[in-house]
Amino acid sequence: MNRIVAIRAASQITRLPASVSRQFAASALAAKYKKQHYVDPDPQIGDYPNLPQIKSEERPQLGWWDRQNRRNFGEPIHEQDEVLNMRSPSLYRSPGWKQVSRLWAGVVITIGTVYYLIGKTRAERPYMRAYYPNGLKEELGGVPTRTMADAIKEASA
Known part of the structure; x- marks a missing residue:
């Protein structure tokens, strides 16, 4: 039937x-x-x-x-x-680990490439660095730079 x-x-x-x-x-x-x-x-x-x-x-x-x-x-x-029902929060499907690792590798490679290109194309400094053979002792008026050990000796004396 x-x-x-x-x-x-x-x-x-x-x-x-x-x-x-x-x-x-x-x-x-x-x-x-x-x-x-x-x-x-x-x-x-x-x-x-x-x-x-x-x-x-x-x-x-x-x-x-x-x-x-x-x-x-x-x-x-x-x-x-x-x-x-349809008014509940939507489903979120996360990408697989292969896709995530490819994205991260792309980000790291891009940032590395940018840093490399900036380093290679950076202009030279338009000035000479100052060189002080005796340090800044004479330029600061002949007073030697104080260290922590010197301050402790003075305080204990």
């Missing part, structure tokens, strides 16, 4: 307009998508359907009665709908 109904339904689908058959194909895709996820048994929800923890953002975009929330008419609402 079920097989006859399925054959009749399939023959009616071929007679439907293209937009309706496209919608049916999208809803069939959505039904297939729902079957792929494992649902952990929860004894506390009683006879309410135990739905998979799938965010609405992960569902296919087309084939839903309510396209904004990606739900069909009469579909049971998940018990944690406020966490899984």
